[in-house]
Amino acid sequence: MGRSPCCEKAHTNKGAWTKEEDQRLIAHIKDHGEGCWRSLPKAAGLLRCGKSCRLRWINYLRPDLKRGNFSDEEDELIIKLHEFLGNKWSLIAGRLPGRTDNEIKNYWNTHVKRKLLARGVDPQTHRPLNAGTTAVQGMHTPSSPVVASGASPHHLAGGSSCSPDASGHSSDADDSVSLPPSLAGNLGVGMIDLNLSISPPYQPPLSRKADGVLRTGYSERQKICLCLNRLGLHGGEGCSCEIR
DNA sequence: AAGAAATTCAACCGCGACGCA
DNA sequence: ATGCGTCGCGGTTGAATTTCT
Numbered sequence: 001m002g003r004s005p006c007c008e009k010a011h012t013n014k015g016a017w018t019k020e021e022d023q024r025l026i027a028h029i030k031d032h033g034e035g036c037w038r039s040l041p042k043a044a045g046l047l048r049c050g051k052s053c054r055l056r057w058i059n060y061l062r063p064d065l066k067r068g069n070f071s072d073e074e075d076e077l078i079i080k081l082h083e084f085l086g087n088k089w090s091l092i093a094g095r096l097p098g099r100t101d102n103e104i105k106n107y108w109n110t111h112v113k114r115k116l117l118a119r120g121v122d123p124q125t126h127r128p129l130n131a132g133t134t135a136v137q138g139m140h141t142p143s144s145p146v147v148a149s150g151a152s153p154h155h156l157a158g159g160s161s162c163s164p165d166a167s168g169h170s171s172d173a174d175d176s177v178s179l180p181p182s183l184a185g186n187l188g189v190g191m192i193d194l195n196l197s198i199s200p201p202y203q204p205p206l207s208r209k210a211d212g213v214l215r216t217g218y219s220e221r222q223k224i225c226l227c228l229n230r231l232g233l234h235g236g237e238g239c240s241c242e243i244r
Numbered sequence: 245a246a247g248a249a250a251t252t253c254a255a256c257c258g259c260g261a262c263g264c265a
Numbered sequence: 266a267t268g269c270g271t272c273g274c275g276g277t278t279g280a281a282t283t284t285c286t
Contacts (some may be wrong), residue, residue, distance in 0.1 A: 016254075016280085038271060054272080055255065090274060101274075106253050 013047045017056055021046055025053055026061055059102045066098025070107055078104060078112060083126040 028044035037050035089101035
C-alpha cells in the first residue's frame with residue numbers, strides 16, 4: 001500500500017532545472033500567483049512534479065531572495081536562533097529576510113557547525129564541548145525543545161505583519177505566542193529581536209479554492225497575531241492587529 | 245597537469261500537519 | 266469524526282566545483 005506518489009513520476013523530469021523551465025515557472029507564477037502546486041506543472045507546461053516546482057521557486061527563483069555570502073550578523077543570528085529553535089530551519093529563515101530554509105540548513109551544516117566546533121561549542125546543544133554533564137545555567141537545548149507556551153513551532157513561523165504564518169496552515173484562536181519569563185530571560189529576548197514576521201515584499205501565496213476564487217492560502221480561522229515587535233499575547237500590549 | 249579528496253548546494257524523499265468534503 | 270488530497274518541513278543525496286597532493 002503506502003501513500004500515492006505526489007505526481008506521475010513516469011512523465012516528470014528530475015535533476016537540475018534548465019533555463020527554459022525556470023522561465024516557464026516564473027512566467028506562470030507572475031501570471032497566476034503561487035498556489036496549487038500539484039496542478040501548476042501541467043498549467044505551466046512543465047514536466048515536473050509540483051513539489052519540485054515549489055522548491056525551485058522558493059529556494060531559487062523567488063524575486064526577494066538575497067543570495068550571496070552570509071554576513072557575520074546573519075551568522076550570529078542563525079546561531080542564536082538555532083540555540084532557541086533547534087533545527088527548525090523554516091522558522092530561522094523567517095527571521096532572515098531573503099534567506100531560505102534550505103540555504104540556511106546547508107549553511108549551518110557546512111559553515112556554522114564547523115565554526116562552533118572551532119569555538120569549542122557543541123553545535124547541537126550549544127554547550128561547551130568539554131563541559132561534560134555540567135549544565136550551563138538556564139541554557140536551552142534543542143534536543144528538549146522549549147516551545148513558547150500554547151504554540152507549536154509552526155505558529156512561530158513568519159508571515160507578513162498581522163498575517164498568519166506563511167505555511168498556509170491554520171492556527172487556532174488561542175495560538176498566541178508567549179514565553180515564560182524565565183525562558184525569555186535566558187534566551188536573551190531583548191538581545192535578539194524575536195519579531196517573527198517576514199518583511200515585505202514577500203506576499204502570502206495565492207491559491208485557487210474550490211469555488212474558483214483566487215485567495216491567499218490562509219483560512220478564515222487563522223487569527224494568530226504576529227504583529228508584535230516583541231513576543232507576547234495576541235491582542236495584548238504591542239499588538240496592533242485589527243483581527244480580533 | 246592530473247587525479248583524489250573535500251566541500252558546496254540544488255534537488256529529492258518521506259512524513260506529518262492541515263483543509264475540506 | 267473520518268478519510269483523502271495537498272502542502273510544507275527536515276533530513277539526505279549526489280552532481281558539480283574547488284582544493285589539495
